[in-house]
Amino acid sequence: CTLSHVTTIIYDNYYFNVCTSNLVDFVILFQWEVVQRTLNGSQFYTYSVCNVGEREQDNWLRTTFIQRRPAASRVFVELQFIVRDCNSFGDSSVTCKETFNLFTSESDADVGTTFRKGQFKKVATIAPDEITSKNELHINTETRVVENLSRKGFYLAFQDIGACVALLSARVYYKTCPATVKSLASFPETVAGGENQALREVSGVCMDNAISEELPRIYCTVDGEWVVPVGQCQCKSGYEEVKDACQECQAGFFKAAASGDKCEPCPANTQKLNSGALVCPCMDGFYRAPTDPPTGPCSGLPSAPRDLVATTTQLSTGKLLLSWQPPEDTGGRSDITYSIECQRCEGVVCQSCGEKIRYEPASTGLTDTKVSVSELDAHLNYTFTVEAHSGVSLFASQIRNILYPLSSDPPKITSMRLVERTSTSLSLSWDVFPRPRVQSRPIRYELTYRKKDDNLDVTTYIVLILEKNFVQISKLAPGTAYLFRVQALSSDGTPGGSSMEEQFETSLEERLTQNNTAVISCAAVGGAAMLFIVVMVLFLRRRKRNSHTRQGPEDTYFSSSEQLKPLKTYVDPHTYEDPNTAVLKFATEIHPSHITKQKVIGAGEFGEVYRGILKVPGRKEVAVAIKTLKPGYSEKQRQDFLSEASIMGQFSHQNIIRLEGVVTKFKHAMIVTEYMENGALDRYLRDHDGEFASFQLVGMLRGIAAGMKYLSDMSYVHRDLAARNILVNNTLECKVSDFGLSRVLEDDPEGTYTTSGGKIPIRWTAPEAIAYRKFTSASDVWSFGIVMWEVMAFGERPYWDMSNHEVMKAINEAFRLPAPMDCPSAVYQLMLQCWLQDRSKRPRFGDIVNLLDKLLRSPDSLKTIADFDPRVSIRLPSTSGSDGSPFRSVSEWLESIKMSQYSENFTCAGVVTMDQVLQMKNEDIKNIGVRLPGHLKRIAYSILGLKDQTSTLSVFAV
Structure with missing residues (x-):
């Protein structure tokens, strides 16, 4: 069509283009006409065609471009039309039809007046329900659906092939x-x-x-x-639903949790807060018991029991009957119980009656108002105290009714007991009578202790002033007895009645500390040397015996028949049909109310990790790490998350991270472990680069090896041993953690675990584990060798910036990591033993622990330093970057050796070019402020490497 042949009509906000030409490939016949009609007194326009007497009719009417909303892939076309009855035309209706066709064509742009029939596809044939005769007019309405639209817009077209039809309206819409x-x-x-x-x-x-x-x-x-x-x-809590919105609770009402419930009025004995209250706190003097719901009423303390009477029943047998009346005010509670305390007085000195006295039915938890007391001694004064308790008595001092009360200022210590002991610490607690009221001034205590040693003429006492009736004393000698005495102090500091002197002893177990500076006697050195020789002889014999039975790279790791099938004490939680059963069996359930989150310290695979406090009734408060499970987890993710707790719960060793417990029975699952103050070992060493002597680093390695020996003895393979998975506490004690990749050894002779997939930490993994995906304790030994290198290199990344592919290729070509700077030769030789290609020749963790113990007992053995090549160990590319150009600045060079913190020192000293750096000596490095021995050596060795490489490059250039 040309523009001169197009008629555009606007009707009902739709644009209709009528094409009125007949060209080849653009077959558009012009017979549709715009006709004005009158219906029911109203005028309206129609598009009409009525060429029933002519043959081969093909008349088209097309809309303008209709843009489509992207989401509307389905549109409806509602048509109103009139079709005339063919019979009304007589015999002249040669080609008369009573239907017409609906077509559509999609496009991404308006094509204007261009029209091609082949671009349109048929949607439907439109037939009227009622046809119009000469005398009666019928308007038909039909709706058709156009599906699967995907382009930016579309056209509609109407084809007439010989009907007498009038189109009144076309309504296009989507739902x-x-x-x-x-x-x-x-x-x-x-x-x-x-x-x-x-x-x-x-x-x-x-x-x-x-x-x-x-x-x-x-x-x-x-x-x-x-x-x-x-x-x-x-x-949310504090809000209620009102007309599709959430409004704050009114004043005096509260809502404790998110729910569809309405706000409730504050219960009895609570404070009426302002609007939006989550809970109603108790009024002064009223409390809720730990078992009371936080939304319930508050209770007062019970008043004192009344009318306490002592009746002698059998004086000769020392038997007494105590009876009393219930308190007048129970505080609104029904869980009233009573307890009896007894003190025996001789003169003005009183002390607890002890366990000799017998009570029927009991001395605590009484629900009846009488008790029988027996085994009393004659001619002694006894003081009995009856206390009324309820569920809220924890929050305030109990109300007492004392028979024969004695005034004592200050209170007296009645007993001491040992709560916990280790090789270097003792935890003690003691009882005081009478117990202080909450409102009264707190009691202070004077604790005096000394080492029990009758052979010394001079005795040293240590005195502590405490405000609690318990104490933990550390830094004690292992296997040593100490004598303790406690006195309560009056308000002016005057000592009161004291306890009897009690003796407690630390355990014999000694732990290796990193600050050990004890000097080994000559006799011990000689004995250690002899023991070392014997062990080496036995080790060589065993290696020789193994060499005759070795079968290949997949041969068994264990060298004796007794060790082929070790006693398996570890149970794989994945073997349980219900993983929740394993969690309940190996881990302790903790109520979330006993856990307090304090600060986010990291993020794990399943959620955030917090530092927090665990306070379980009857135990002292401890710092913990809390692993959480992020919201929206699946059941499988929850089971995978808790499987680590099922594994940790089976271990008990001072060098394995300790599991405190789990939270599984509540909405938010948690794993609670002991808190390690210094975090991951690799980061800690990087932050303290050069600050530890070799002796201390070897001590850390000994702790890690001891933990791995424990795991190996339990037939357990870690598979992800690396410095990042070792945690350090504030005493520099190292503990193995992260058991996400770990699996149990099977019962087959090779004792391997084959993985079906998953990521392998290439830099830390033995070559046979990479090649065959088979893991053994021997592959853990290889990983331990890498950890040794990380520790001695102060957290340096193994194999530096080499790719994983380069690492695997280098290992298979017999490359091994060079000795770190200042690494003792004996330690580096142990690393090389861990990295032997034949896994059957690698030492066991028991051998490693023994060797490290010998090195620690003989500090002189750590003085021989392994050869160090700064060009390899510090991983300098050269005196230049990778493109061959020299370092552009001193700061760029310092950054390459991870000493950028000294950039300002070099600048202030006027050392601003690499030529000046090459002229520096050790004394010059010290003078600019590099004091740490490790940092001083790293920079000095780097300069040495720079000089050596500069000479090599010069010769090469010539």
């Missing part, structure tokens, strides 16, 4: 589900899907101050209706 709020979740207007997406899922957003455990969702049907809402939003 939507309207914007709505359901269950406090807001859902946006959504275009309905097509036949290939009968239900379109839509995510919603909770209204202000509402939350949901899972993302609220709903489905939009093809008919534009919302169905099947999933996930309900609920008003």
